[in-house]
Structure formats: structure tokens, C-alpha cells
Amino acid sequence: MAFKLQYIDKMPQIQNAYASYGTHCHSILERWAKGELMSFELADVYIAEYDEAVKEYFPPFPRGLAGKYYDEGLQYFKTFDGFGDQYDILSVEDKFELNIRGNRFVGIADLILRDRNTGQITVIDHKSKSMQSLKKKLFENTRQLYTYAAYVKERFGEYPSMLRFNMFRYGKFVDEPFSMERYTETMDWIERTIDGIRTDKDWLVSSSGYFCKFICSTRDHCPIGQEIIHSNERSTPA
DSSP: OHHIIIIISOOOOOOOHHHHHHHHHHHHHHHHHTTSSOGGGHHHHHHHHHHHHOOSOBOSOSTTHHHHHHHHHHHHHHSOOOSOTTEEEEEEEEEEEEEETTEEEEEEEEEEEEETTTOOEEEEEEEOSOHHHHHHTHHHHHHHHHHHHHHHHHHHSSOOSEEEEEETTTTEEEEEEOOHHHHHHHHHHHHHHHHHHHHOOOOOOOSOHHHHHHTOTTGGGSTTGGGOOOOOBOSSOO
């Protein structure tokens, strides 16, 4: 239902604290990669812009979530020292459009690097979600990076060697070496998914109350979303 309301019906959307937080951190990393900010400036910029960037409320549970996110982001930027001296930056926040088996696909690749020693390409996607959430559905999550791999192939003439999630709240990477088998599976999945969207007439509502109440950007236009609890914990730390 959320997909239909957002992309087909084009209903007005509302932001959530998770997304605003992720966008804020992405913006800082983007400006660093473009040479607009130095590493030692990132923590100060994170603090100075936080209240304006993250205006929404985090969910009231788990308790202390807003402060936890804030502190983890601050710690990351305080200790940030780049992604490795051996890398050259090939592209930053590149918006691309691909034709995948006759279907138009639009995406944004956060960061693409080339190892100047080996010539190999690494695709990086910055993630603010929990490590548990990523690893619980790692197979599904890596499909995003395999889609970016199609863009790398089109633009640079070769597939990346490494697909990397930058789990910046934890200061850790989650890596997957590129696999042609997984790449083909992802292209098959995209084709099946698009075909399914075109023929779907039911558009069932998600059974996840948490998603509907706190995350879905079109919850104001969905029956379940109308039950959202507005007395959430503030998104800025106490």
C-alpha cells in the first residue's frame, strides 16, 4: 500500500526521524567526499545542524532512542578519518538512470571508490539502520548494491569488486565481494518485482504496526496510519 500511495497516487509525504537523521549524516559525508568539509570539521557541523535537520520525533520505544542515535552519530564524526588512503573517489551521490530489462530504474549511489593499487572498484552505501536489521535481511539488502553495480558497469566499464555498507552508527563496514550469480539473481528479482507491481490490484496494508505508525511516509493517507501516536519522544537529545 505504501508504494502505491507514494509512487502511483503521489500522495503528499511526511518525514520521520529515522529518515531525517540518515539524510543529515549523508549530507555531511557527501560534503566531505566533495572536498567541501575537512574531516576535523564534521563533528562540529553535525552538532550545529542537527536540530534543524532532525525536527521529527523518534518513537518512544526503545527508551532513549533519540539520544542513542545522536550520540552514535557524534562519536562517528569525532573519529572519522576517511575510507582508506589507497582510494580515489570516482563519484559522490551520483543520481543515475538505467534500463534494466526494458524497465526504467532510477537510483543514487552514495560513494564509488577505486583502489589506486589494484584498480578495483568499491561501492559504498551509508546506512543508519541497526546492524541487526541489516544482517537479518542481508540477502535482500545487498540487492540495492547489486543494482548500483549495474550502474558502475555502465559508467566505468567494469563491475565493482566489493559492495560495502558503511554502518556509520557502529563505525563498521559490512562487505560482500561482488558475485555474478548474485548480480543475475538481483536483475531477475527486479524484473519479477516490477511485473508484480504492474499487475497488483490488491495493495495490501503492511501488518507491521511499528512501520505504519512511525516510519511510513504516507501514513496520513492510510487507515492504519491514522492511528499514529503523536506523543513520541523528541528527536533531539535531552
